[in-house]
Amino acid sequence: xxxxxxxxxxxxxxxxxxxxxxxxxxxxxxxxxxxxxxxxxxxxxxxxxxxxxxxxxxxxxxxxxxxxxxxxxxxxxxxxxxxxxxxxxxxxxxxxxxxxxxxxxxxxxxxxxxxxxxxxxxxxxxxxxxxxxxxxxxxxxxxxxxxxxxxxxxxxxxxxxxxxxxxxxxxxxxxxxxxxxxxxxxxxxxxxxxxxx
Amino acid sequence: xxxxxxxxxxxxxxxxxxxxxxxxxxxxxxxxxxxxxxxxxxxxxxxxxxxxxxxxxxxxxxxxxxxxxxxxxxxxxxxxxxxxxxxxxxxxxxxxxxxxxxxxxxxxxxxxxxxxxxxxxxxxxxxxxxxxxxxxxxxxxxxxxxxxxxxxxxxxxxxxxxxxxxxxxxxxxxxxxxxxxxxxxxxxxxxxxxxxxxxxxxxxxxxxxxxxxxxxxxxxxxxxxxxxxxxxxxxxxxxxxxxxxxxxxxxxxxxxxxxxxxxxxxxxxxxxxxxxxxxxxxxxxxxxxxxxxxxxxxxxxxxxxxxxxxxxxxxxxxxxxxxxxxxxxxxxxxxxxxxxxxxxxxxxxxxxxxxxxxxxxxxxxxxxxxxxxxxxxxxxxxxxxxxxxxxxxxxxxxxxxxxxxxxxxxxxxxxxxxxxxxxxxxxxxxxxxxxxxxxxxxxxxxxxxxxxxxxxxxxxxxxxxxxxxxxxxxxxxxxxxxxxxxxxxxxxxxxxxxxxxxxxxxxxxxxxxxxxxxxxxxxxxxxxxxxxxxxxxxxxxxxxxxxxxxxxxxxxxxxxxxxxxxxxxxxxxxxxxxxxxxxxxxxxxxxxxxxxxxxxxxxxxxxxxxxxxxxxxxxxxxxxxxxxxxxxxxxxxxxxxxxxxxxxxxxxxxxxxxxxxxxxxxxxxxxxxxxxxxxxxxxxxxxxxxxxxxxxxxxxxxxxxxxx
Numbered sequence: 001x002x003x004x005x006x007x008x009x010x011x012x013x014x015x016x017x018x019x020x021x022x023x024x025x026x027x028x029x030x031x032x033x034x035x036x037x038x039x040x041x042x043x044x045x046x047x048x049x050x051x052x053x054x055x056x057x058x059x060x061x062x063x064x065x066x067x068x069x070x071x072x073x074x075x076x077x078x079x080x081x082x083x084x085x086x087x088x089x090x091x092x093x094x095x096x097x098x099x100x101x102x103x104x105x106x107x108x109x110x111x112x113x114x115x116x117x118x119x120x121x122x123x124x125x126x127x128x129x130x131x132x133x134x135x136x137x138x139x140x141x142x143x144x145x146x147x148x149x150x151x152x153x154x155x156x157x158x159x160x161x162x163x164x165x166x167x168x169x170x171x172x173x174x175x176x177x178x179x180x181x182x183x184x185x186x187x188x189x190x191x192x193x194x195x196x197x
Numbered sequence: 198x199x200x201x202x203x204x205x206x207x208x209x210x211x212x213x214x215x216x217x218x219x220x221x222x223x224x225x226x227x228x229x230x231x232x233x234x235x236x237x238x239x240x241x242x243x244x245x246x247x248x249x250x251x252x253x254x255x256x257x258x259x260x261x262x263x264x265x266x267x268x269x270x271x272x273x274x275x276x277x278x279x280x281x282x283x284x285x286x287x288x289x290x291x292x293x294x295x296x297x298x299x300x301x302x303x304x305x306x307x308x309x310x311x312x313x314x315x316x317x318x319x320x321x322x323x324x325x326x327x328x329x330x331x332x333x334x335x336x337x338x339x340x341x342x343x344x345x346x347x348x349x350x351x352x353x354x355x356x357x358x359x360x361x362x363x364x365x366x367x368x369x370x371x372x373x374x375x376x377x378x379x380x381x382x383x384x385x386x387x388x389x390x391x392x393x394x395x396x397x398x399x400x401x402x403x404x405x406x407x408x409x410x411x412x413x414x415x416x417x418x419x420x421x422x423x424x425x426x427x428x429x430x431x432x433x434x435x436x437x438x439x440x441x442x443x444x445x446x447x448x449x450x451x452x453x454x455x456x457x458x459x460x461x462x463x464x465x466x467x468x469x470x471x472x473x474x475x476x477x478x479x480x481x482x483x484x485x486x487x488x489x490x491x492x493x494x495x496x497x498x499x500x501x502x503x504x505x506x507x508x509x510x511x512x513x514x515x516x517x518x519x520x521x522x523x524x525x526x527x528x529x530x531x532x533x534x535x536x537x538x539x540x541x542x543x544x545x546x547x548x549x550x551x552x553x554x555x556x557x558x559x560x561x562x563x564x565x566x567x568x569x570x571x572x573x574x575x576x577x578x579x580x581x582x583x584x585x586x587x588x589x590x591x592x593x594x595x596x597x598x599x600x601x602x603x604x605x606x607x608x609x610x611x612x613x614x615x616x617x618x619x620x621x622x623x624x625x626x627x628x629x630x631x632x633x634x635x636x637x638x639x640x641x642x643x644x645x646x647x648x649x650x651x652x653x654x655x656x657x658x659x660x661x662x663x664x665x666x667x668x669x670x671x672x673x674x675x676x677x678x679x680x681x682x683x684x685x686x687x688x689x690x691x692x693x694x695x696x697x698x699x700x701x702x703x704x705x706x707x708x709x710x711x712x713x714x715x716x717x718x719x720x721x722x723x724x725x726x727x728x729x730x731x732x733x734x735x736x737x738x739x740x741x742x743x744x745x746x747x748x749x750x751x752x753x754x755x756x757x758x759x760x761x762x763x764x765x766x767x768x769x770x771x772x773x774x775x776x777x778x779x780x781x782x783x784x785x786x787x788x789x790x791x792x793x794x795x796x797x798x799x800x801x802x803x804x805x806x807x808x809x810x811x812x813x814x815x816x817x818x819x820x821x822x823x824x825x826x827x828x829x830x831x832x833x834x835x836x837x838x839x840x841x842x843x844x845x846x847x848x849x850x851x852x853x854x855x856x857x858x859x860x861x862x863x864x865x866x867x868x869x870x871x872x873x874x875x876x877x878x879x880x881x882x883x884x885x886x887x888x889x890x891x892x893x894x895x896x897x898x899x900x901x902x903x904x905x
Contacts, residue, residue, distance in 0.1 A: 114469035120414040149401040155464030163457040165411040169327035171350040180411030
């Protein structure tokens with residue numbers, strides 16, 4: 001790892017945590033699974049919902065069914081079943097398409113609103129950031145975003161998430177979790193994801 | 198208006214809520230700019246991009262429409278508010294909608310969208326928490342980005358208790374949990390989601406939405422139909438431009454590098470509920486914007502990013518909020534926007550609340566010269582409805598000061614007599630509680646004409662009224678410090694800066710002063726002289742107001758060669774040439790207040806740096822708005838000026854008092870009068886302090902010289 005790479009990761013860590021996010025470097029996908037499990041147990045979550053991207057959907061493939069929570073992958077259920085599950089899920093997991101170190105931003109491109117809602121309706125959002133998708137600056141990210149827009153054939157939504165949902169509309173006090181996630185967990189994945197997925 | 202001012206001043210809880218929110222807004226924005234590499238350059242970069250976008254508005258609009266349509270978006274053009282509302286009602290009927298969820302949107306407010314839709318029988322729910330609060334209170338937003346900034350926790354608790362039909366505790370976490378649960382139901386069942394847009398991207402047809410709460414994500418992800426009401430000025434060429442502007446918007450508006458959520462969307466996505474493709478509409482709203490674009494003076498108001506920074510920093514907005522200082526668009530930028538989206542008379546009705554401190558321009562992420570636009574609105578309004586007699590009198594301030602100085606003993610005698618001051622209040626409307634400065638016949642100009650200035654570099658001094666006719670010691674100190682630094686000082690022909698008439702929108706009188714000064718000062722600049730001023734308002738006029746007002750190369754020349762004394766000294770310091778031989782080390786700690794015109798020109802205080810260089814134990818008072826006196830504004834009777842100026846200054850006076858100093862330092866003559874009046878602490882000009890230190894003859898100044 002070059003110094004620049006280390007600086008970039010360190011910067012990302014600082015930016016994510018400075019706005020109340022949790023940041024962790026994880027060596028592989030099974031550690032991500034452990035983290036999400038611990039989070040679910042600690043918060044007594046009953047329902048975890050996973051995006052259908054290669055990383056998120058493979059998290060609980062071989063997980064024991066004895067856990068006190070359920071983990072559902074989008075795509076394994078009908079639209080209607082999935083939507084009903086989504087309404088009550090406490091934890092949403094998604095891999096990001098890009099992340100920006102300087103602003104602590106996660107970038108998710110979605111063509112299906114269910115993917116976006118996994119990160120927008122749940123109390124806690126766990127974002128998996130493959131290290132290779134971390135760029136330094138917003139300027140760098142902008143060219144990727146323009147390309148995403150140019151390449152998209154159908155409707156597309158690109159979400160830049162830089163912190164959990166918050167407001168200071170009541171008495172200028174900063175309160176988290178207004179509409180979207182109260183907690184943001186960012187897991188920087190070291191493992192080359194394509195090999196593992 | 199006076200009744201609203203009276204009610205605003207009496208509403209202490211609202212004042213406290215407003216001050217807390219707006220001060221925090223200004224401070225976090227200033228901090229993020231200071232911490233961001235290249236932050237200082239961002240506003241001018243952003244301004245250029247907006248200028249290009251507005252220049253190319255027609256072409257951008259065409260490109261956006263084509264790109265959006267080719268992505269399956271239904272693009273509609275609405276020339277005015279009524280046609281936009283009609284379009285949306287038709288779309289809602291066609292969709293057989295019952296429940297509509299909305300994000301906070303100024304364009305929505307501008308066209309009274311919620312009210313019109315409710316009248317048609319639709320259930321409309323605001324989902325931004327602040328906007329939801331004002332909806333429950335049946336009010337308008339009191340701030341461009343923080344609609345409920347004027348409300349206390351207790352008031353919000355009462356609103357939610359009433360809406361729920363049961364008592365809830367005044368706990369923000371509980372209120373948020375309740376709001377989350379109730380609004381979640383609305384999101385899930387909504388038929389239509391209505392948003393504004395922070396930007397629309399011409400080359401891709403995408404729109405960009407900025408929120409912290411994440412409500413825009415749910416408003417756009419769940420309903421089967423989305424409608425974005427977008428002002429045409431929001432269209433920019435490409436994503437790269439949008440990103441630069443986005444940073445400027447968020448840094449100024451939220452004091453962060455990015456908000457929690459930025460959503461870029463183009464075309465309807467596949468819905469989670471049933472796999473159908475969402476129907477997306479974009480309504481491009483003109484409603485006066487083309488007229489604004491075609492007005493060479495007001496065009497720059499279209500650069501506005503709606504960050505609310507001008508609301509936060511404005512001294513009168515901090516006191517009254519947007520229900521008094523605003524129509525629909527609130528605060529300083531609300532004046533030009535009201536002129537074009539409502540009427541000139543509506544804009545002119547609250548324009549006098551601008552006291553021309555200039556701070557809004559310095560806080561604006563695209564540096565719109567808002568004070569200038571407001572002065573033009575005042576000018577137009579008073580041209581049509583007439584000027585108040587007191588404003589007419591005070592516009593002529595310089596003549597009054599000249600007369601007062603010529604017969605100084607009589608003036609000072611008269612102004613010290615309480616009953617005569619009461620008569621003056623009755624006759625002219627000048628508040629009898631406001632102390633006047635001490636006038637002198639022995640003006641700086643007279644002294645200077647018998648003074649021989651020596652030095653190898655010639656500079657010209659723009660002395661302005663106060664240092665000339667009230668406190669010549671300032672002028673003498675300035676000359677002394679300049680001569681100490683090997684400058685020969687000259688005094689070119691000049692009149693007062695013209696700011697008093699600008700404050701009341703008398704643009705013709707302001708122009709005459711500007712033309713006279715620029716004519717004579719440009720001659721001395723051409724002869725190789727730099728111009729030095731010691732009064733911040735004069736510096737503001739020379740560097741900001743005159744070039745904008747006159748639009749001439751002479752005015753630009755004068756602006757580029759004008760400096761406040763301390764900028765000039767710091768430049769000498771950078772060249773290693775500054776001489777500050779100060780044998781009289783000053784042991785006393787002092788408090789420093791940076792006048793608003795210093796901050797609006799330089800964004801910082803040069804005087805503070807020089808005082809620190811000179812070894813003065815100086816601490817800057819924490820205060821980000823204007824002190825309130827605003828030239829002659831604080832001299833006006835009662836609610837017209839004095840009461841408002843004292844209410845604005847309250848926080849400053851308290852904080853200076855808490856600093857445990859025996860002397861305050863500031864460059865501005867009127868700030869000096871106001872602070873002395875509000876704190877009973879003596880106030881001294883930094884040039885006088887430095888000069889006294891040089892002469893090792895420092896004595897604590899007394900404030901008994903003021904009359905009143």
